[in-house]
Each structure stands twice: as structure tokens, then as C-alpha cells.
Amino acid sequence: xxxxxxxxxxxxxxxxxxxxxxxxxxxxxxxxxxxxxxxxxxxxxxxxxxxxxxxxxxxxxxxxxxxxxxxxxxxxxxxxxxxxxxxxxxxxxxxxxxxxxxxxxxxxxxxxxxxxxxxxxxxxxxxxxxxxxxxxxxxxxxxxxxxxxxxxxxxxxxxxxxxxxxxxxxxxxxxxxxxxxxxxxxxxxxxxxxxxxxxxxxxxxxxxxxxxxxxxxxxxxxxxxxxxxxxxxxxxxxxxxxxxxxxxxxxxxxxxxxxxxxxxxxxxxxxxxxxxxxxxxxxxxxxxxxxxxxxxxxxxxxxxxxxxxxxxxxxxxxxxxxxxxxxxxxxxxxxxxxxxxxxxxxxxxxxxxxxxxxxxxxxxxxxxxxxxxxxxxxxxxxxxxxxxxxxxxxxxxxxxxxxxxxxxxxxxxxxxxxxxxxxxxxxxxxxxxxxxxxxxxxxxxxxxxxxxxxxxxxxxxxxxxxxxxxxxxxxxxxxxxxxxxxxxxxxxxxxxxxxxxxxxxxxxxxxxxxxxxxxxxxxxxxxxxxxxxxxxxxxxxxxxxxxxxxxxxxxxxxxxxxxxxxxxxxxxxxxxxxxxxxxxxxxxxxxxxxxxxxxxxxxxxxxxxxxxxxxxxxxxxxxxxxxx
Numbered sequence: 333x334x335x336x337x338x339x340x341x342x343x344x345x346x347x348x349x350x351x352x353x354x355x356x357x358x359x360x361x362x363x364x365x366x367x368x369x370x371x372x373x374x375x376x377x378x379x380x381x382x383x384x385x386x387x388x389x390x391x392x393x394x395x396x397x398x399x400x401x402x403x404x405x406x407x408x409x410x411x412x413x414x415x416x417x418x419x420x421x422x423x424x425x426x427x428x429x430x431x432x433x434x435x436x437x438x439x440x441x442x443x444x445x446x447x448x449x450x451x452x453x454x455x456x457x458x459x460x461x462x463x464x465x466x467x468x469x470x471x472x473x474x475x476x477x478x479x480x481x482x483x484x485x486x487x488x489x490x491x492x493x494x495x496x497x498x499x500x501x502x503x504x505x506x507x508x509x510x511x512x513x514x515x516x517x518x519x520x521x522x523x524x525x526x527x528x529x530x531x532x533x534x535x536x537x538x539x540x541x542x543x544x545x546x547x548x549x550x551x552x553x554x555x556x557x558x559x560x561x562x563x564x565x566x567x568x569x570x571x572x573x574x575x576x577x578x579x580x581x582x583x584x585x586x587x588x589x590x591x592x593x594x595x596x597x598x599x600x601x602x603x604x605x606x607x608x609x610x611x612x613x614x615x616x617x618x619x620x621x622x623x624x625x626x627x628x629x630x631x632x633x634x635x636x637x638x639x640x641x642x643x644x645x646x647x648x649x650x651x652x653x654x655x656x657x658x659x660x661x662x663x664x665x666x667x668x669x670x671x672x673x674x675x676x677x678x679x680x681x682x683x684x685x686x687x688x689x690x691x692x693x694x695x696x697x698x699x700x701x702x703x704x705x706x707x708x709x710x711x712x713x714x715x716x717x718x719x720x721x722x723x724x725x726x727x728x729x730x731x732x733x734x735x736x737x738x739x740x741x742x743x744x745x746x747x748x749x750x751x752x753x754x755x756x757x758x759x760x761x762x763x764x765x766x767x768x769x770x771x772x773x774x775x776x777x778x779x780x781x782x783x784x785x786x787x788x789x790x791x792x793x794x795x796x797x798x799x800x801x802x803x804x805x806x807x808x809x810x811x812x813x814x815x816x817x818x819x820x821x822x823x824x825x826x827x828x829x830x831x832x833x834x835x836x837x838x839x840x841x842x843x844x845x846x847x848x849x850x851x852x853x854x855x856x857x858x859x860x861x862x863x864x865x866x867x868x869x870x871x872x873x874x875x876x877x878x879x880x881x882x883x884x885x886x887x888x889x890x891x892x893x894x895x896x897x898x899x900x901x902x903x904x905x906x907x908x909x910x911x912x913x914x915x916x917x918x919x920x921x922x923x924x925x926x927x928x929x930x931x932x933x934x935x936x937x938x939x940x941x942x943x944x945x946x947x948x949x950x951x952x953x954x955x956x957x958x959x960x
Contacts, residue, residue, distance in 0.1 A: 358382020415440025479537025528553025586611020641666020700725025785870025
């Protein structure tokens with residue numbers, strides 16, 4: 333055991349005890365891209381250029397490489413996949429049966445149809461290839477992400493630069509976002525292309541519900557399927573149905589560059605995305621900060637946390653601990669701000685953040701004099717953790733044996749959770765951003781409420797869409813924001829502003845059209861009850877405002893339950909909840925004929941019904957636009 337001592341900019345000492353380290357590789361570069369943990373040990377997945385050390389490959393270039401270890405890091409087996417050229421990994425998926433899906437690209441002549449092809453390899457739990465597919469045209473095409481839909485189909489996303497009639501018959505831009513859908517046996521089920529006239533790609537696959545999938549990447553286009561461009565390169569979310577057919581898209585970020593790297597779903601059903609931002613209103617510490625965005629089903633996103641120093645940071649992987657904190661792994665080149673110390677060009681970076689209190693529980697860096705990064709961190713119990721990534725630093729700097737210019741790297745460690753006192757905050761807390769629409773109206777109006785639904789303030793924005801609002805110092809907890817504009821569906825979201833900071837919030841409004849759905853997340857019911865709770869009134873007031881501004885709108889009101897009532901009463905209870913909302917609206921003067929009632933019971937959950945918060949979110953009413 334040894335202690336790694338780091339010095340912070342405020343002259344406090346932080347230390348983490350290194351329990352054990354291991355590296356895996358050969359004399360050339362071996363890059364870890366994904367890591368998984370199960371009851372037996374760890375899966376380390378990346379690519380290798382080495383032909384010695386642990387590797388005994390032939391004289392090919394890069395291959396995909398899978399390393400399987402036990403819980404102590406002892407090598408159980410490893411395997412390479414590829415052809416006579418280069419293969420590099422971009423993402424991987426651990427299947428429920430212990431098999432792997434590896435995705436990336438290949439330029440091997442016996443595999444590729446052009447310059448680069450998307451490569452998909454499916455293995456069994458012992459690394460044997462079940463099937464392999466290379467897909468592409470004459471240009472540069474690659475897979476960058478993979479996910480498993482609830483119907484057990486594999487969704488592979490990336491980018492396509494080929495302009496062939498088969499895969500991209502009508503190219504939208506220089507590089508387009510690309511979706512491939514496969515069966516678990518490797519059969520191609522379909523493919524779609526998305527984007528605008530510039531460069532767009534997709535990296536994350538988020539199965540939002542049984543009939544809705546979110547595909548997340550980045551875009552610098554300002555036309556085509558891009559509806560609300562914000563900066564030089566935005567994070568771009570594409571919503572499709574279960575067949576991959578385009579429904580809508582929206583951007584979030586700031587005025588400069590953003591990139592997404594990972595996502596996770598909380599037990600409450602919320603989607604969180606981690607990545608990097610270069611935009612000043614988001615990256616407030618330095619040139620580029622690590623950022624965690626909170627996404628909501630209405631097409632809204634805000635930066636729930638950002639941090640770093642005056643250098644560059646990126647967050648590679650999010651994990652939710654059993655205590656409800658976020659464990660985040662990434663890399664940093666900063667020597668100040670939140671960074672307690674820097675040993676080299678880039679260091680591995682890990683932090684643990686409590687979102688409810690917006691509090692860092694710890695924040696550490698690891699590494700030597702060169703480039704080091706972590707792509708995952710796992711809690712091990714007993715107060716210890718495992719960090720997984722790549723090190724290019726000499727072993728003498730790290731206190732272990734290294735193989736070559738870059739190795740797979742595991743670190744078992746324990747933290748010293750002594751943190752410096754939080755800085756005194758004298759700056760006001762600000763919400764700042766844009767209301768974006770495909771065709772700006774004369775104005776839009778924002779309404780701000782407390783978490784309990786009490787109206788705090790309102791303001792009108794002009795055709796530029798810009799707004800800036802100072803959060804009252806007395807307000808604790810979350811702020812609810814509602815946005816209205818004539819001809820557009822109103823949006824409502826909640827966020828917990830970071831105190832003493834500018835909080836960037838960009839809101840994209842969709843034009844009213846039949847079929848659009850919106851959950852009334854702030855309309856609450858007790859278990860087994862269809863009685864509207866008092867805190868529901870705030871959102872219902874906003875619904876009244878929307879309906880009065882659009883007298884020709886007709887709605888379907890759909891009720892839902894959490895599955896904890898008697899099975900024979902679920903449908904009846906869900907209908908009763910929808911009727912409770914209708915009766916409230918009728919009491920405000922609206923004709924009963926404007927509303928159609930339906931109850932789905934427990935058939936369409938949007939959150940985990942095993943948790944109290946998930947059950948609360950599932951006890952809901954949604955509306956769907958029927959006519960306009």
C-alpha cells in the first residue's frame with residue numbers, strides 16, 4: 333500500500349491510498365475504451381497496437397482487444413478481433429447473458445467496403461465470435477455507440493460519410509448521423525440517416541420507453557433535421573420510434589463546442605448525460621469543463637453540474653451509487669479550481685457528487701507525467717473504489733510495471749474524504765438562456781414557480797428569445813419554469829440552480845401538431861387515489877393558460893398507475909385520474925367535448941416501480957394533442 337499525496341490551490345492536502353495497481357498490454361499503444369463489472373470480475377475492452385507482452389498477434393495493425401479478469405485483476409483470458417488492417421473500438425455493450433457487443437471501425441481490406449466501415453462484433457461470454465458485421469460504403473463510416481432496446485434488438489449509431497445509393501442515397505451533409513438496427517443473431521433490421529448540411533454524428537442510444545428511443549450525438553448543422561442550433565457544435569438529441577423512424581430533434585449546450593460521452597437513467601426515470609463543454613455560460617471554470625446534463629421528456633435539458641479548472645476537462649462515465657450519489661470518471665489538464673493536483677499533461681480524474689445538495693463528496697486526480705485517463709470508476713464496498721482507464725506515463729512515476737507507450741490500467745484505492753470548506757458565495761444565482769423555435773413569434777412568456785408550485789415571477793422575451801432571471805436568495809431547492817408562445821406547445825421543467833452561478837437553460841418549443849405528448853409531471857396523486865393533490869394546481873394553471881391561448885386545441889387525457897393497486901382496479905383508477913384533470917379544466921370554463929379520456933393502468937411506466945420516487949412519477953396523467 334502507498335499514499336498518493338496531492339496539493340490543492342488552497343494549500344490543503346488530499347491523499348488517497350493506493351491499494352493495488354495493474355496494467356495490461358504490450359510495447360506499443362493499448363487503449364481502454366469501456367470497462368464493465370460483474371460478480372466474477374471485470375471486462376476491459378479497447379484496442380491494441382501491440383504484438384508482444386500479453387499479446388501474441390501476427391504482424392497486423394490495430395485490433396479490438398478484450399481482457400477478462402477476476403476481482404483481484406488476475407488475467408483469466410483475453411482475445412483480439414480484426415483483420416489485416418486497423419480496427420479501433422468506440423463502444424461496447426455487456427449483454428444480459430454475459431456476451432459482448434463491440435463496435436467501432438475497420439479499414440482492413442478483407443472486411444471494409446471503402447475507406448472505413450462500421451464494425452460490429454458479437455461474442456459469447458468466453459470471447460468466441462457469434463457473428464461479425466462490417467457495414468459501409470466507399471467513404472469513411474463508423475459505429476460510435478451501441479444499446480439494447482427493450483425488444484432485444486441491437487441499436488448501433490455513429491456517422492456515415494459515404495454517399496452511396498445503398499446506405500446513404502440522399503446525403504444530407506458532409507457527415508451524417510447513422511442508425512443501424514440488428515437482431516441478436518446479427519440480422520440487419522433497418523438503417524436510417526439523420527442530419528443537416530454540415531457534420532453530424534450519433535454516439536449514445538437511450539431506450540426511453542417501449543416505443544421511443546433517444547439517439548444523442550453532436551451537430552454543427554443549422555438546417556435539415558436540426559431545429560434549434562445554438563453554437564459551433566451542439567449536443568444533438570434525435571427522438572425516433574421503435575422502428576427508428578424520425579419524430580423530432582433538439583439541441584442543447586451553449587455558444588461554443590459540446591460533446592456527450594455517456595448516459596445513465598436514474599431510478600426516478602430521469603436521463604443524465606455526461607460530457608464536455610467549451611461554452612462560457614456552461615464551462616465557467618476554464619476553457620473546457622466536465623458537465624452533467626439532466627434531460628427531461630419534454631425536450632428540455634440543463635447543465636445540472638459543471639466543474640474543472642482553467643485547463644480542459646472531460647467526463648467519460650457516469651455511475652449511480654447505492655446511496656444515490658453520482659460517481660464520475662474522466663480526465664483533466666487543470667492545476668486549479670476543483671482540481672486538487674496535476675502530475676502530468678493529463679491526469680485521470682474521479683469525483684463523487686450529491687445532486688440533491690449539489691455537494692462534492694470527493695474529487696481526486698491520478699497519474700504520472702504523461703497522459704492518463706479513466707473511462708470508468710466502480711465502488712467496491714468498505715470505502716474503496718476501482719478506477720479503470722489508460723496510462724501513458726512511465727511505470728516509475730506510478731509505482732508499478734508498465735508494458736509500453738500506453739496500457740490498460742486498473743487502480744484500487746481508498747479516498748480521504750476531507751474536502752476544503754465551500755467558497756463563500758456572494759454572486760447572485762442567475763438563470764440565463766434562450767427560448768428557441770423553428771419560426772420565432774412576436775414574443776414568448778416565462779413563468780417561474782417554486783417546487784411547491786407557487787408563482788414567483790414572470791417575464792416576456794422578444795424575438796431573439798434571450799432571457800435572464802435572478803433567482804431569489806430566499807428560494808431553496810428547485811425552480812419550475814413554464815414557457816408559452818402562440819402556436820407552440822407549452823413546456824414546463826424543473827431544475828436545481830447552482831448557487832452563486834449563472835445557470836444556462838435553453839428551451840426549444842415545438843409547433844402545435846397532432847400526436848405530440850406531454851406528461852403532467854407536477855400533477856400528483858396519492859397511492860390508490862384519483863384526488864388531485866394541492867401541489868398539482870401550479871401546473872394545471874399553466875395548462876389553463878395554454879388552452880385559453882389556443883381555443884381550437886383538443887386533447888386526449890391519459891391516466892396511469894404505479895402497479896401497486898389491485899390488478900382489477902388499475903384501469904379504472906387510471907381513468908379516474910384523467911377524469912380528475914378534465915373536471916378541473918371544465919370547472920375553469922372549458923367545454924367537456926375538448927377532452928377525450930383514456931386509462932392505461934400500469935401498462936406504460938416511465939420510471940422504476942420498485943422505488944417510491946419512481947412510483948410517484950408513474951402515478952400521472954399525460955395529454956396528447958388530437959386536433960389543432
